[in-house]
Amino acid sequence: xxxxxxxxxxxxxxxxxxxxxxxxxxxxxxxxxxxxxxxxxxxxxxxxxxxxxxxxxxxxxxxxxxxxxxxxxxxxxxxxxxxxxxxxxxxxxxxxxxxxxxxxxxxxxxxxxxxxxxxxxxxxxxxxxxxxxxxxxxxxxxxxxxxxxxxxxxxxxxxxxxxxxxxxxxxxxxxxxxxxxxxxxxxxxxxxxxxxxxxxxxxxxxxxxxxxxxxxxxxxxxxxxxxxxxxxxxxxxxxxxxxxxxxx
Numbered sequence: 259x260x261x262x263x264x265x266x267x268x269x270x271x272x273x274x275x276x277x278x279x280x281x282x283x284x285x286x287x288x289x290x291x292x293x294x295x296x297x298x299x300x301x302x303x304x305x306x307x308x309x310x311x312x313x314x315x316x317x318x319x320x321x322x323x324x325x326x327x328x329x330x331x332x333x334x335x336x337x338x339x340x341x342x343x344x345x346x347x348x349x350x351x352x353x354x355x356x357x358x359x360x361x362x363x364x365x366x367x368x369x370x371x372x373x374x375x376x377x378x379x380x381x382x383x384x385x386x387x388x389x390x391x392x393x394x395x396x397x398x399x400x401x402x403x404x405x406x407x408x409x410x411x412x413x414x415x416x417x418x419x420x421x422x423x424x425x426x427x428x429x430x431x432x433x434x435x436x437x438x439x440x441x442x443x444x445x446x447x448x449x450x451x452x453x454x455x456x457x458x459x460x461x462x463x464x465x466x467x468x469x470x471x472x473x474x475x476x477x478x479x480x481x482x483x484x485x486x487x488x489x490x491x492x493x494x495x496x497x498x499x500x501x502x503x504x505x506x
Contacts, residue, residue: 275313277303279327282320287371291381296320318384321375325386326393328372333396335365340400351408352484358400359453359480366457373461377454398450402435405446405487409438414488417445442488449483456480 281299296317300310314320339361343354366373375381376394408414419427419441427440435443456479459465460472469475 271313278310278313278320279324282324283371286324286375291321291375291378291384294321321381321384322387322389324372325376325390328369328376329390329393329396331369331372332362332365332376333393333400335361336397336400340404351404351412351489352481354404355401355484355489356477356480358397358404359483360477362397362453363457363460363476366461370461373457377458378462398434401450402438402446405442405489406435406438408489409442414439414442415485415490417441417486417488419444445487449487452483453480 278299281302282294285294285298285302294317296310296314297307299320300307303310314323336358339357340354343357366377405414416439423444424440427444430447431438431440431443435446438446456476460469460476465472
């Protein structure tokens, strides 16, 4: 087979794979992940089921592809927001942190069914493989990077850490960010969970009749998360007592 024919086949495979994923996303929006069916996807596309299986051998393979795509899309949104603010003349770590958190919220509101796929109820019978981990880690790596930059630059206000939590914090720091203090890493893990909790509560209706101005509330909450991980100047040092890292 010559290179031209191989290129045509490769492009065709890419196009069919994209069409399968698009139809699967439509079914996710209409029926939910638990009811995703390869046969239904094939039927909607006018394909034989046997042909679709050459692209995705099982429902779980298709789900995994959709999950990785969703994590990558979310991660790209976070990375783009952080890069844009990192390049700004007045971009302190708190502003960068807020920009990333706001990008996560904006992505979730624009892609509610994909957000539900990765942060909603587990799909019965499905176990995400390790292949999903690099994509799933992208937002966390961006947040760690912001805190790392502050640690190396202006400094961090080290959060308090209960003695009984220190062994676990030391373990998490060794796994996630060995160059950061364990106190900070424990606070980062909590902030990461709280960020997605805030977004999930808004997206899935738990804030109904509780929080009305959700954008203002979210901005305040993620500012508190930034302070919780130490993104304030130390009381002694280079920045002056009491200033926040986003104000300089």
